[in-house]
Amino acid sequence: MIENWVNQQRKVLGTVIAIAVLANLPSSVNAETYINNRVCPADFPSLSKALAKDLPDYLNRAYIRLRIKREVMTISQPELEPLPLAPDQPRDRLPQQIFLSMLERQTGRSETSQRAYWLFVVPTSNGWxxxxxxxxIGQAPPTDVSDAAIADATNKWLRDYCDPRYQL
Structure with a gap:
């Protein structure tokens, strides 16, 4: 009997909170727009800037989820000038390239390290x-991190913003 009362109180409290949140929204904004106003940028330069803006948050959440004791402090503006990969390949058939530099540190430490990332993205029927x-890192040779936290964070951002299957 007490469990039923507690469950009823939770439902009532949840409804009250939802009404309070929606009551504070401007009248021109409905709840659906407020919850998911994500839009995939139409052109590649805009997409890369939007990704760079949000990537630190996505990457920090990936670090937490993967129990990696590291955090992103700041990220550079994306560089989009592609490196030549295959001189005989038509440029429009190559993946788009994004270069980012991040300042990171071990969680709880003050020393920082700079990491450079080179992301290759391709358009598909379900978004990028x-x-x-x-x-x-430094002068070391590039390392494939296609299955690492940066890939997880980038894929989640691309899913959230550019995959029509996940849009409202």
Whole structure:
């Protein structure tokens, strides 16, 4: 009997909170727009800027989820000038390239390190997808991080913003 009362109180409280949140929204905004106003940028430069803006939050959540004790402090503006991969390949058939530099640190530490990321993204029928990702620290050779936290974070952002199957 007490469990039923507690469950009823939870439902009432949840409804009250939802009404309070919606009551504070401007009249021109409905709840659906407020909850999911994500839009995939139409052109590649806009897409790369929007990704760079949100990527630190996505990557920090990926680090937490994967129990990696690291956090992103800041990220550079994306560089889009592609490196030549295959000189005989038509440019429009190659994946789009995004270069990002991130300042990161171990959680709880003050020393920072700079990491450079090279992301290859391709358009698909379901929006943009990450094809490959590489990382470089200092003068070390690039490392394939296509299955690492950066790939997870990038894929989640692309899913949230550019995959029509996940849009309201």
């Amino acid at each position: 997808r990450l094809a490959m990702a590489f990382m470089r």
